[in-house]
Every structure is written in structure tokens, then in C-alpha cells.
Amino acid sequence: MTISRLLxxxxxxxxxxxxxxxPFARIxxxxxxxxxxxxxxxxxxxxxxxxxxxQAALSTLLTLLIGLPLAYVFARYDFPGKAFFxxxxxxxxxxxxxxxxxxxxxxxxxxxxxxxxxxDASAPPVAFVGTLWAILAAHVFYNTTIVIRLxxxxxxxxxxxxxxxxxxxxASPLQTLWRVTLPLLRPSILASSLLVFLFDFTSYGVILLxxxxxxxxxxxxxxIQALHMLNLPAASLLSVIQLLCTLVFSTLYSRxxxxxxxxxxxxxxxxxxxxxxxxxxxxxxxxxxxxxxxFFALPLLALPVRxxxxxxxxxxxxxxxxxxxxxxxxxELFVNRRGSLFHVPPAQAxxxxxxxxxxxxxxxxxxxxxxxxxxxRPGKFEKWLxxxxxxxxxxxxxxLGLGYIITxxxxxxxxxxxxxxxxxxxxxxxxxxxxxxxxxxHTTIALPFVIRNLQTALSxxxxxxxxxxxxxxxxxxxxxxxxxxxxxxxxxVSAGAFAFTVSLGEFGAASLxxxxxxxxxxxxxxxxxxxxxxxxYGQAMAMATxxxxxxGLGIFLIEKLRLPGTGEF
Amino acid sequence: xxxxxxxxxTFSIFLASCGAPAPQDPAATEAAPPPATPSEARTLTVMTHxxxxxxxxxxxxxxxxxxxxxxxxxxxxxxxxxxxxxLAKDAPLADVFYGVDNSFLSRALDADIFDSYASPxxxxxxDEFQLDLKNRALPVDYGDVCINYAKSFFxxxxxxxxxxxxxxxxxxxxxxxxxxxxxxxxxxxxxLLATIxxxxxxxxxDYWAALRQNGVVVVDGWETAYYTNFxxxxxxxxxxxxxxxxxxxxxxxxxxxxxxxDAPTGSITAPGTCFRQIEFAGILKGTPNRDLAEKFIDFMLxxxxxxxxPLNMFVYPVNSQAALPEVFVQYAQVAQSPxxxxxxxxxxxxxxxxxxxxxxxx
Numbered sequence: 001m002t003i004s005r006l007l008x009x010x011x012x013x014x015x016x017x018x019x020x021x022x023p024f025a026r027i028x029x030x031x032x033x034x035x036x037x038x039x040x041x042x043x044x045x046x047x048x049x050x051x052x053x054x055q056a057a058l059s060t061l062l063t064l065l066i067g068l069p070l071a072y073v074f075a076r077y078d079f080p081g082k083a084f085f086x087x088x089x090x091x092x093x094x095x096x097x098x099x100x101x102x103x104x105x106x107x108x109x110x111x112x113x114x115x116x117x118x119x120d121a122s123a124p125p126v127a128f129v130g131t132l133w134a135i136l137a138a139h140v141f142y143n144t145t146i147v148i149r150l151x152x153x154x155x156x157x158x159x160x161x162x163x164x165x166x167x168x169x170x171a172s173p174l175q176t177l178w179r180v181t182l183p184l185l186r187p188s189i190l191a192s193s194l195l196v197f198l199f200d201f202t203s204y205g206v207i208l209l210x211x212x213x214x215x216x217x218x219x220x221x222x223x224i225q226a227l228h229m230l231n232l233p234a235a236s237l238l239s240v241i242q243l244l245c246t247l248v249f250s251t252l253y254s255r256x257x258x259x260x261x262x263x264x265x266x267x268x269x270x271x272x273x274x275x276x277x278x279x280x281x282x283x284x285x286x287x288x289x290x291x292x293x294x295f296f297a298l299p300l301l302a303l304p305v306r307x308x309x310x311x312x313x314x315x316x317x318x319x320x321x322x323x324x325x326x327x328x329x330x331x332e333l334f335v336n337r338r339g340s341l342f343h344v345p346p347a348q349a350x351x352x353x354x355x356x357x358x359x360x361x362x363x364x365x366x367x368x369x370x371x372x373x374x375x376x377r378p379g380k381f382e383k384w385l386x387x388x389x390x391x392x393x394x395x396x397x398x399x400l401g402l403g404y405i406i407t408x409x410x411x412x413x414x415x416x417x418x419x420x421x422x423x424x425x426x427x428x429x430x431x432x433x434x435x436x437x438x439x440x441x442h443t444t445i446a447l448p449f450v451i452r453n454l455q456t457a458l459s460x461x462x463x464x465x466x467x468x469x470x471x472x473x474x475x476x477x478x479x480x481x482x483x484x485x486x487x488x489x490x491x492x493v494s495a496g497a498f499a500f501t502v503s504l505g506e507f508g509a510a511s512l513x514x515x516x517x518x519x520x521x522x523x524x525x526x527x528x529x530x531x532x533x534x535x536x537y538g539q540a541m542a543m544a545t546x547x548x549x550x551x552g553l554g555i556f557l558i559e560k561l562r563l564p565g566t567g568e569f
Numbered sequence: 570x571x572x573x574x575x576x577x578x579t580f581s582i583f584l585a586s587c588g589a590p591a592p593q594d595p596a597a598t599e600a601a602p603p604p605a606t607p608s609e610a611r612t613l614t615v616m617t618h619x620x621x622x623x624x625x626x627x628x629x630x631x632x633x634x635x636x637x638x639x640x641x642x643x644x645x646x647x648x649x650x651x652x653x654x655x656l657a658k659d660a661p662l663a664d665v666f667y668g669v670d671n672s673f674l675s676r677a678l679d680a681d682i683f684d685s686y687a688s689p690x691x692x693x694x695x696d697e698f699q700l701d702l703k704n705r706a707l708p709v710d711y712g713d714v715c716i717n718y719a720k721s722f723f724x725x726x727x728x729x730x731x732x733x734x735x736x737x738x739x740x741x742x743x744x745x746x747x748x749x750x751x752x753x754x755x756x757x758x759x760x761l762l763a764t765i766x767x768x769x770x771x772x773x774x775d776y777w778a779a780l781r782q783n784g785v786v787v788v789d790g791w792e793t794a795y796y797t798n799f800x801x802x803x804x805x806x807x808x809x810x811x812x813x814x815x816x817x818x819x820x821x822x823x824x825x826x827x828x829x830x831d832a833p834t835g836s837i838t839a840p841g842t843c844f845r846q847i848e849f850a851g852i853l854k855g856t857p858n859r860d861l862a863e864k865f866i867d868f869m870l871x872x873x874x875x876x877x878x879p880l881n882m883f884v885y886p887v888n889s890q891a892a893l894p895e896v897f898v899q900y901a902q903v904a905q906s907p908x909x910x911x912x913x914x915x916x917x918x919x920x921x922x923x924x925x926x927x928x929x930x931x
Binding site for chain 1: 619640645649650652654655656657659660662676705750752753787788789796797798805806807839920922923925930931
């Protein structure tokens with residue numbers, strides 16, 4: 001390993017080491033006493049592990065079932081509003097589980113639109129929230145965009161000459177699909193399935209909020225054992241198991257991702273697009289788009305609609321009183337109405353979230369760039385390190401949060417001295433109380449995305465172009481500016497927008513670490529949803545709508561700046 | 570495209586700079602800031618659970634009287650907040666901890682996170698609340714966890730109220746009760762302890778198996794159970810009976826948007842059906858503000874704060890000299906012979922919760 005390589009890795013590794021591995025190790029160390037675990041615990045853990053695998057596998061299967069046909073639509077057809085539909089499928093990915101659960105509840109919960117309609121028609125109500133179907137539906141809702149992007153990308157840039165050759169040799173469309181297309185798409189299908197499986201495996205908010213107490217996955221069990229039962233040996237053992245599983249998945253994933261870029265000469269994405277002409281094609285596209293709208297738009301729409309609709313003004317009477325449109329919930333966001341102490345105006349939460357997001361972008365780009373540069377031309381060290389960089393994606397947010405609490409609750413060395421020089425009481429000026437902690441935690445979570453995004457973009461810069469520029473007389477700097485910079489700048493903004501939206505929607509770590517005086521949008525939404533009354537619910541819906549708009553804007557930017565032909569992850 | 574990018578970047582930087590999180594001084598958000606004093610104000614941090622609530626004026630009086638700023642650190646529900654405090658005990662997150670209740674008291678005392686403080690105001694507190702004779706955890710309030718019912722449902726269907734825990738097993742009450750998961754909810758745990766007190770160990774498991782047969786619904790937390798599942802509150806949910814607090818009917822009256830003649834809900838207070846939950850506060854070990862913390866504990870036990878608590882947190886004051894507000898006297902109920910925490914609670918809590926989980930949820 002050369003010195004320059006070492007220097008490149010210094011910043012990102014130091015960051016991850018200090019803010020991920022070290023707190024994790026500390027909380028695990030607290031629970032090393034495994035002998036205190038009861039025998040029944042291991043049986044229960046096996047059961048929980050089994051259920052976690054089961055629901056993740058089922059969710060992944062359903063996601064593929066819906067995602068593959070949709071991927072085909074986006075890869076091969078051009079139709080009006082295509083960009084809007086793409087963004088629609090991507091918005092759920094960025095939303096915190098609190099908002100998604102609220103959306104599903106508003107649509108399908110005990111007092112959701114569907115059940116209101118059913119009771120009006122004297123039909124029995126639908127039980128959705130609290131069943132396995134709610135978990136599966138929410139997972140598909142979240143993750144379909146991954147399949148659409150990864151597989152859709154590969155499908156769009158696939159060389160059609162192979163399929164044309166198969167057809168000309170007499171294969172039926174179905175045979176072509178089975179024997180030519182799917183094998184060509186296999187790397188991207190596998191890569192997307194593994195990623196979706198990883199997300200479903202570590203899913204926490206969805207299980208807790210939409211599944212209820214009957215369903216316990218590994219992550220939920222960690223949450224219960226660590227935060228409620230204070231059974232640290234159990235929580236540590238479960239966290240280690242979860243980390244090992246994540247390591248296995250990410251190793252498998254990094255092995256397949258390198259093969260996701262097809263070895264054949266890729267076509268430009270737009271070359272494969274055409275408008276649906278035949279009647280069958282039009283029906284297919286229309287059906288798929290309807291499914292898309294029904295599945296993705298309806299739960300999302302429930303939020304803005306409830307944010308401007310006044311349905312139930314009276315708490316104690318079951319009759320709807322003066323239903324109508326109102327902007328009161330939005331204007332209420334700027335008021336701190338509660339007479340009690342620790343409620344800041346909700347608009348402040350929105351401003352906090354934006355600030356944290358900007359900081360997250362800065363930090364993750366600073367850390368991500370060196371790592372991506374090194375990974376674009378991987379040596380042995382990079383190949384070995386690659387799976388570990390994905391670990392933050394699969395690590396338990398609860399364990400990490402608790403690790404932060406016990407690690408960073410000491411006064412920062414330099415800050416403490418300055419503080420006491422000023423004569424103030426400084427024992428509370430620790431990193432834990434600093435508003436910087438949330439962006440740091442968000443950076444840890446966003447870093448794998450950013451690194452992947454930058455890495456794939458950087459690795460597409462053909463060395464030949466640089467050499468051609470050199471041959472034509474450009475200096476190294478000029479070559480960099482003309483060849484690397486356009487690609488890098490677009491990838492930077494795209495990766496930055498990714499980090500921005502991840503930070504906006506992050507809820508797990510923020511709920512554990514956020515101080516009441518610096519709330520974020522998701523934690524504020526959660527707080528308002530826990531309070532009774534139409535006013536609080538309306539404000540939560542208004543904030544959720546704002547969050548959706550910001551996330552949509554971020555995704556729109558990612559779309560615009562995406563390099564055709566490069567992978568997303 | 571570049572223009573759009575530029576505009577977006579400028580906009581977000583602008584927003585970020587004018588929205589930079591300034592630590593909002595909680596006490597000064599709506600009222601005038603306290604007059605500047607020559608000496609600096611010290612900060613007292615109080616760690617509580619999420620349900621803590623107090624009138625701003627009351628806390629402000631403490632701040633003015635002691636030249637201090639009070640920061641309330643809400644840290645999750647009762648169990649989670651306590652566990653965070655225990656995890657951080659080497660470098661405590663706050664000066665005072667409020668919100669450990671009698672079902673978790675032994676865990677707090679065993680973890681040795683509190684410093685003993687014999688407040689003079691404990692003289693006004695009846696003996697039944699002073700569970701820690703060493704005064705490490707001092708009682709601040711109490712409430713009874715009881716089953717609430719929706720009056721309209723029972724009168725409309727001409728159904729008699731259940732008179733005991735046994736009645737809940739009867740088929741006429743099928744699918745009517747929603748309870749909280751004792752692993753994640755403190756009223757849920759309180760209700761479980763009430764059934765253990767009534768039926769003993771392992772008799773309570775048979776009782777819960779019968780309840781499961783009778784269609785009991787389990788949710789994760791009190792908010793969901795009360796505001797989503799319960800038909801008597803704003804959620805207008807499917808179940809007319811919920812495990813809540815005996816003071817919740819008073820809350821319904823207080824928060825009603827139009828004046829009510831009677832509370833829409835009531836509590837079942839028959840002997841053995843409720844659990845008395847007492848909440849404690851203590852000074853965390855290692856605090857640098859010991860004297861200020863002591864003053865705050867005194868302030869919490871004193872009449873002004875104790876009289877402010879009922880309408881903010883819907884709990885009863887322990888100070889026998891504190892008077893109850895009118896709406897409490899009229900609508901909040903007191904349980905008859907509620908269950909108390911059993912002696913072997915700390916040793917058996919996890920076992921009981923796991924056995925309950927196996928019986929009811931698996």
C-alpha cells in the first residue's frame with residue numbers, strides 16, 4: 001500500500017472508526033456476559049431470526065413481483081409524465097417510517113378512508129394495520145424503487161442485438177425472455193434483491209408501527225431488550241448476529257455489483273425507448289401505471305389531503321363538525337401554542353432538519369470522495385475493505401444510539417478547556433448535547449450510499465479519454481478539468497442530493513439522540529402524532545407534506561443529474 | 570439546469586443560515602425573558618419521560634427564585650428514560666431524574682444512580698408512598714392504572730360493567746378490551762402486575778390465556794391504545810375498554826372543545842382491578858449542581874407544583890396539603906384497594922413479561 005493510498009483512506013476510516021465502530025464496540029463490550037442469558041432466550045432468538053428471514057424473503061419476492069414489470073415499463077417505454085412517475089416511486093424510499101405508517105394508517109387504518117367508506121356502506125371493516133400484510137405492503141412500498149432503478153437501468157442499456165438475434169433465429173418472445181433477457185439481467189436482479197433483502201431484514205419502524213406487538217424481528221427485539229428490559233447481554237448478542245448477517249449480505253452484494261455493469265457494449269438508455277404503439281403495449285403500460293398510482297400515490301396523497309382537510313373538530317362527538325378545507329395547520333406550524341416549556345415552533349424543526357441535511361451533505365462528501373476515489377481503482381486492500389463499508393446500512397440504530405450515549409457523554413477535550421476559561425459550567429458541553437451529533441450520525445448512515453454513488457461514477461471515467469487528452473497536448477490539470485470534472489461534478493451533486501434526502505428522512509438515530517431544543521422534522525412529526533386532537537394531527541400531516549416536498553425536490557435533482565448507464569447504488 | 574442548481578443551492582444555504590438551530594430557551598419562548606441579573610444563571614437539567622408536563626409560569630417562578638434555567642430532557646417513555654440514565658450513570662445526562670415508577674424502582678435503586686436527599690417536605694407525604702426509606706427516590710405523584718370504558722357504548726347496548734377482572738373473561742365482553750404490551754409500556758406492565766397480584770404466579774397465565782380466547786387486542790403503547798383503538802376518545806376506535814388511568818375521564822372533560830355535562834368515559838375501580846403507580850424523582854449521582862437539584866426536589870414536593878400537576882399530567886399529588894382541582898374531584902376516580910408492586914418484582918419482572926409474551930402473543 002502506497003503512502004498516498006494510506007492518506008486517502010485516513011479521513012473516511014478515521015471517521016467511521018470513531019463514529020461507528022468505536023461506539024458500537026463499547027456498547028457490545030458492556031454486554032459480553034453471555035452466561036447470564038436464560039436457556040429460553042436462545043430458542044426465542046431462533047424463532048425471531050426465523051421470522052426476520054421469512055418476512056424479508058417474502059417482502060423481497062413481492063417487491064420483485066411488482067418491481068420487474070414496472071422496471072420494464074420504465075426501461076423500454078416513453079410516455080407523458082414519465083419523470084413524475086419515476087419520482088413517485090422514489091419518494092417513499094426517503095420518507096421516515098413514521099410518515100409512511102401515518103400515510104397507511106390514514107388510508108387503511110381503523111379510521112382510515114377505506115374503512116370509513118366501508119362502514120358507510122355497512123360492510124365489515126378491513127383489518128390491515130397489525131397484520132403481516134401491512135408489513136409486506138409497507139416494505140414493497142419502500143423498496144420497489146430499488147428494483148426499478150437497478151434492473152431498469154440494466155434493461156434500458158441492454159444490447160438488444162442479442163434478443164433480436166434470438167427472435168430472428170425463431171425463439172418466441174417468452175423463450176427469448178427466459179433464455180436471453182433474464183440471464184443478462186441476472187446480476188442486476190440479484191444485486192437489487194440482496195439490497196432489498198438487507199433493508200427488509202433490518203427493518204424496524206415498519207414492524208413496530210404497522211405490525212404491532214405480535215411481530216418481532218431481530219431489530220425490534222434489540223430495541224426491546226436494550227431500551228426496555230435493559231438486558232444488555234441479550235441486546236449485544238443480537239446486535240452481533242445482525243452485524244454478521246449484514247456482513248454476509250454485503251459481501252455477496254459487492255461481489256455481484258461489480259458484475260452488474262454488463263460486459264457487453266451498453267447502449268445509450270434513450271436508444272431503447274419508444275412510445276407504446278401496439279394496443280397490447282398500451283394496455284400493459286396503462287395497467288402498470290394504474291397499479292403504480294394506486295399503490296404509491298394513494299398512501300402518499302392521504303397526507304397532504306389530511307393536512308388541509310378539517311374532518312373532526314370535536315373530540316367528544318362522533319359526528320363530523322364543519323368539514324372543509326383549512327390552512328390552519330400550516331399557519332399553526334409557526335406558533336408555539338403549548339404553554340408548557342419545551343415545545344419549539346414546528347417550523348423550527350423544519351429549519352433544523354434542513355441545516356442538518358446540509359451538514360450531512362458536506363461531511364459525507366468530504367469523507368466519501370477519498371473513499372470512492374480509492375475504490376474506483378481497487379487494490380487488494382479495497383477489495384477486503386469493501387463489505388465493511390456497507391455495515392452502517394445494516395447496523396442497529398438503537399445499538400448505535402446507545403453506543404453514542406455512553407461514548408460521547410464526556411466533555412470534548414479542547415472545548416472543555418476553553419469553556420472553563422470562560423468561567424462557565426461546562427460539564428454539559430459534550431458532543432452528546434451538541435447539535436453536531438445528529439449530522440454526524442446521519443453521515444455515518446449516508447456514507448455507504450454516497451461512496452457507492454461516487455464510486456460507480458468515478459469508475460466509468462475511461463482511462464482512454466484521459467490518455468487521449470494527454471496525447472492531444474492537455475496538461476494533467478486540463479485533462480482533469482475536461483474529462484474528470486464534468487462527470488465528477490454531476491456525481492457529486494447526485495450523491496450530495498442522496499445524502500440530503502437520507503438525512504431529511506432519518507428517524508431512528510434522531511429519535512434517540514435529538515435534544516428537545518433541536519428537534520428534527522421526523523421526530524417532531526412523531527411527537528405530534530402521539531398527541532391527541534385534530535390540531536396536532538393536522539400539524540403532523542402538514543409537516544409530513546413538507547417533508548415529502550423536500551424529499552421530492554432532492555430526488556428530482558438526483559434524477560436530473562444521474563449519468564445514464566451508471567448504477568444507483 | 571445549471572441555473573436551477575444554483576438557485577437550489579443558494580436557497581438551501583440561505584434557509585440553513587437563517588434557520589440555524591438556536592437553542593431555544595424554553596422558559597422564554599412566549600413570556601418576557603427574566604430580568605438580567607449581575608451573576609450568571611446556572612442551568613439545571615431534569616431528565617424525564619415523554620409525558621412530563623408543567624405550566625410554564627410555575628417553572629418560571631422556580632427559575633426566577635433561584636437564578637437558574639431549567640432544561641427538561643425528555644427521553645422516551647418511563648422504562649426507556651430510566652435505562653438511558655442507568656447506561657449513562659458514569660457521566661450523568663442530567664442533574665435530576667423524574668419519572669421512575671414503582672414497577673421500575675428496584676432497577677433504579679440497584680443500579681445506584683441516585684444520591685440520597687432527605688427533603689424536609691417528605692413530612693407532608695403519607696407513609697404509603699415512601700417506598701424508599703433511604704430517600705434516594707422521593708415520591709412525587711401517583712395515579713391508578715385502571716380499565717376505562719366508553720359510557721355511550723355500554724348504555725347503548727344495555728351492557729353491565731365488568732365488576733372484576735374475572736368478568737373480562739365472559740363472552741359478553743368479547744373483543745372489547747385493548748391492553749398495552751407490558752414489555753414496552755408502563756401502564757401495560759402495571760395491569761399485568763395487577764393480574765399477578767390477583768391470580769398469583771402461574772395462575773395469571775391461565776387468566777391471560779382466557780383473555781386471549783376472548784379477543785383481547787394488544788398494542789405497543791398507551792397512545793396507540795387510547796387515541797387509536799379506544800372508542801371513547803378522539804380516535805373513535807373499535808374497542809370500548811382500554812387500560813388507562815383513573816384520571817383519564819377528567820382529561821376527556823378538560824380537553825373537550827365544547828363544554829360537557831358529564832365525562833364521556835369512566836373507570837372501573839372495583840377491588841383488585843387497578844394498580845397504583847407511584848412516580849419518584851431523585852438527584853442523580855455525580856451532579857455538579859447538588860444544591861440546585863435539592864431545591865428543585867423541594868420545589869416539586871411543594872404545594873405549588875403539586876397543585877399544578879393534576880391538570881398537566883393527570884396524576885394525583887402526594888403532598889397531603891395540595892388541593893385537587895374541581896374537575897378532578899368531579900370526574901377523576903380513585904381505585905378501591907388497588908394492587909401494589911409485589912416483593913419479588915425485580916427478580917421476576919423479565920420472567921413474567923416473557924411468559925406473558927409466550928402466552929398472549931405467540
